[in-house]
Amino acid sequence: MIRVLVAEDQSAVRAGLVLILGSAPDIEVVGEAEDGERAVELARALLPDLVLMDVQMPRLDGVTATRRIVAERLADVLVLTTFDLDAYVFGALRAGAAGFLLKNTEARDLLEAVRTVARGEGIVAPAVTRRLIAEFAAAPARGAEADPAVLESLTRREREVWARVGEGLSNAEIAALLDMAEGTVKTHVSRLLAKLGLRSRVQAAVLARELGL
Template sequence: MIRVLVAEDQSAVRAGLVLILRSAPDIDVVAEAEDGERAVRLAGELRPDVVLMDVQLPRLDGVSATRRIVAEGFADVLVLTTFDLDEYVFGALRAGAAGFLLKDAEARDLLEAVRTVARGEGIVAPAVTRRLIAEFAAAPVRGARSGPAVLEGLTRREREVLGCIGEGLSNARIGARLDMAEGTVKTHVSRLLAKLGLRSRVQAAVLAVELGLHRDDS
């Protein structure tokens, strides 16, 4: 069972999200928060698997709340945003969010995003993936060294996996491409994140783009 905390200040929107999440047999909404301070407190008390976080919250904004939740290891954070890509989104990803989803996403996409984040894989709304990567990559990833030298500590296999992450591939698809078991891919991802000093898979994707490790099939 995937345990989720929903942080959204608009009661009607929050109720809708909870309704969708509770429609899935494998997802349990353990708590709701109407502001960032409460989201952080509840995340610390309940240790959910995923926090569904609105970026614009009262008392403590979603970016700051995400940074505190991730830093303390309370949960993985999936950020909800509007279509406009602004500093809220980039700030949340730099703070270690596992990814983001548009507020107008279909119910099935919301459920799948929560499941994906719970599996330890980042998720970015497909409609804006390329734009997000391009804009976010324009600024250095905090905590990471820049330039090819950053790869010196990685094995050949870890570099290949990093390139696949830059393409937005899931662990299953990476395994199929590189002829590895999905569990082995997950191990490589964890190790390369630790070696690079990155907090999330999405940050790794941005770094891969910065270094030209990804394939661009556009």
């Protein structure tokens, strides 16, 4: 069972999200938060598997709330966003968000996104992540974070997997492309994130593009 905390300040939208999530037999909504402060409080108290986080909320914005939740390792965070909120999305990425989802996402895609993040695959809503990757790759390198020397700590296989992550592929797609077991791909991704000191798969994808993998 995937335990989800929903953080959304608009009550009607929050109710809709809860209704959709509650319709799935493998997902349980364990709490609702109307602002970022409450989201952090409930994440600490309930320890959900995932927080569905709106970026624009009162008292504490979703980016700051995401940063606190990720820093304390309370849960993975799936951010709700729109294309006209890139600045917030970039902030959430740096804060360690595990994935990004458009607010107009269909119900079935919302459920699948939650399952995707719960499996440890943080790249969701391809239209969002590909734009994020492209825009971050076009920006100036950010010091040591984009230092090619980080490659030296990775095995050849980890570099191959990392390059495919940079293309926005899922674990299943990488496994098929590289003729590996999906579980092995997941292990490689976890190891390279640890070696690179990154918090999310999306961050790894951006850095892969920055380094030209």
